[in-house]
Amino acid sequence: MAHLIKSMDQAKALEGTEIGVSKWIVVDQERINRFADATDDHQWIHTDPERAAKEFPLGTTCAHGYLTISLIPALIGDIIEIDGLIRIINFGINKARFRSMVPSGSQVRVRTTLKSAKKRAGALQAIMQCSIEMEGQMRPVATAELVVMYFADWL
16 A cells, blocks of 8 residues: 655655555566667567576576666555655666566565655655565565655645
8 A cells, every 4th residue: 555645744754664565566578578679778688588598597588677677666656645746757866786687577576765755846855765676585686766756736
């Protein structure tokens, strides 16, 4: 269930806390291929299942690290809902790390902590520490500190 934020005070009250975990999403070969097409990154470890089965230590293809990170904004939608939302702008990534490969067919989700919330440029600027988890693995496969600007009618 998403946290419904209706005011700056509510957002500030969540600072320093884990605000939630998203639903699982499958990172299948079709998704990997679409990302490869969008980014022109067709390295065989991502797009050639037959070769990967023979030559790659995973025995299958893996997701691009940037694909894994790019799923965060959509997954955060399971965690945060802004009352009176007008628009969302992804402002940046302060730090990102790819910690482990994500084999094709794996399920991932995001675990998010709100590091800070402040009013900036007419928006709620949220800095969130995000950990991408893969089903069946203890440590995160990727981490990123995202900066997101939420524009709402109450700001």
